[in-house]
Amino acid sequence: MLSRIAPSAAARLLQSAASTGRRAFSTQLSGAELLAKFEQTVADQASAILSMDNDKKLRFYSLFKQAKEGDVATDRPGMFDLAGRYKWDAWNSLKGTSREEAMRLYISELTAVAPAAAAATSDSGVSAVAQASFQPKLTALLPADSYRGKVVFITGGGTGLGKGMATRYSELGATVFIVSRTQEVLQATAEEISAQTGNPVYFASCDVRDPESVSKALDACEQAAGLPDVIVNNAAGNFISPFERLSPNGWKSITDIVLNGTAYVTLEAGKRLLKAGRSANVLCISTTYADLGSGFVAPSAAAKAGVNALIRSLASEWGRYGFRFVGIAPGPIETKGAFSRLDPTGKFRKLMIDRLPTGRFGEVPELSNFATYLTSDYASWITGQVFNFDGGETAFMSGEFNELVQVTEAEWDYMAKMIRNTKGST
Structure with missing residues (x-):
């Protein structure tokens, strides 16, 4: 014994x-x-x-x-x-x-x-050295005025990640046009960003599930600022539910926003740009579980997988017209809208942090910096790619033995002794 x-x-x-x-x-x-x-x-x-x-x-x-x-x-x-x-x-x-x-x-x-x-230690127990190494840089990545003279059209731009990206594009000189379903929220966000950056921010209410609404929003964008040079498909919907509890409307409410909405905006804007002899860089916000799927968010996983396929398909098809298509698949970034639906009790916050090698959630300005880089001229050779932006979460969850990071040095010594004493070991 x-x-x-x-x-x-x-x-x-x-x-x-x-x-x-x-x-x-x-x-x-x-x-x-x-x-x-x-x-x-x-x-x-x-x-x-x-x-x-x-x-x-x-x-x-x-x-x-x-x-x-x-x-x-x-x-x-x-x-x-x-x-x-x-x-x-x-x-x-x-x-x-x-x-x-x-x-x-x-x-x-x-x-x-x-x-x-x-x-x-942080919430995840990572060392002080790791905390210092993984501190976020929240200031703008690109040079000032990198987007001067550019028009950026952002869906879901009134709150959360959309608002963060709109702010960063505006800080870099862009004329930003934001859309979502709630006029009051859009107006408040546009006024706030414009006051902060000194650059114009326009808005229009739009339901991306409705092609006619999308067309009207792009009409408003053309009238106010011109055709977009950058399109950010950020509008999304998601909630957690066992699949058997979903109704057809529950499924449709997510897939209509995420997949159909992305397609409708890209198609309508693309047709107008092609007619005008113009091109654009298109960024779609995806998710880390799109390619492999995930339980309890099946509508979102299926719809985002479709978005990823659209990115790769149109990068191949419309590259001849000068279009680039890229995607960002964010890991856990704490925004009120997303977390209130996906972790309403806060019960899983610690669990999420524990599987992040960086030991912290992402920050909206970090994602905004990545977005502005990917759609800029500095990234002109990048297209057809979806990038995980997740603090190492996907890599950690992919390794069968990665949970062993919780083993202490004393426990390793003990297990090494057990292994050496196992009959037949070398």
Whole structure:
């Protein structure tokens, strides 16, 4: 039988760091007061524990279990349940500690280390070095006036990513024309951006699901600013739902906006440009799960896959006319509209960050910089491509063993010993 692992160095450091406070604290509370303080600490510091390394998490797990249940009363998990064995060993190391003393230890040790843990790590637990390496640059990437004299037409331009891209294009000198369904939102956004950049921002209400509405919006764009040099198909719709709960209208509401809307705008604008002997650069906002699909967002996955196919098809077909087609597939970027529909409770925020090697969500200005580069003259040899812009999420989720980043050095040492002792290993 494998011997039980001794308490880690981190656990011993925790005990030492809190020892002075514990001696003073242990005589102050007991009974109902101690239980109330313990439960309040558990609630208040849950997020702090999530940001700690695995050794510290084990320490507070074991103290919590000892405080709630007393001595461990189950058999040690089998050798293939490494996580279970570590938890069992940590809990069993407190055998004989009273439940009240475990509560005191939990409170005093956690109070001592929680602020430092929060300062040392991000939500994902990445190191301070990684945090510094992955800090976003939010200022404009391209030289000032890179879009002077250009007209940029953006669907879904009133909020979220669309508003962010509209702002960056305007900062770079473009005349921006934004469309969406809500006139009041568009007007407020146009006024805000124009006041900030000093450049004109025009708008028109438009339902991209309706070809006639799209035609009227492009009429307004031509009248106010001229034909577009850049078209950004950003309008989208999405919500989470098991497929069997969808109605035909639920399916249609997403595919009409995402796929049909992109096609209608591209087709109407393209015909006008071709008739005028002009071309444009077309950017479509896609999604990282378009090519492989994803459960619970099937309408969006199917529609975005169609958008990706349209990008590649028209890059091949309309390249002869001077058109370029590119796409950006964003990973998690925290905007109110998207997150309110895809994570309404906030339950999955930590899970999403944990699968980002960069340890943070993307920022709207970062995506805006990428967008303005891809549709600029600096990217004239790029077409027919959809780029993941996701903080490494797709790469991380593609690797079967990538979750092993959570394994500590002590755990690697332990597993290496197990592997070397396996019969038949070399």
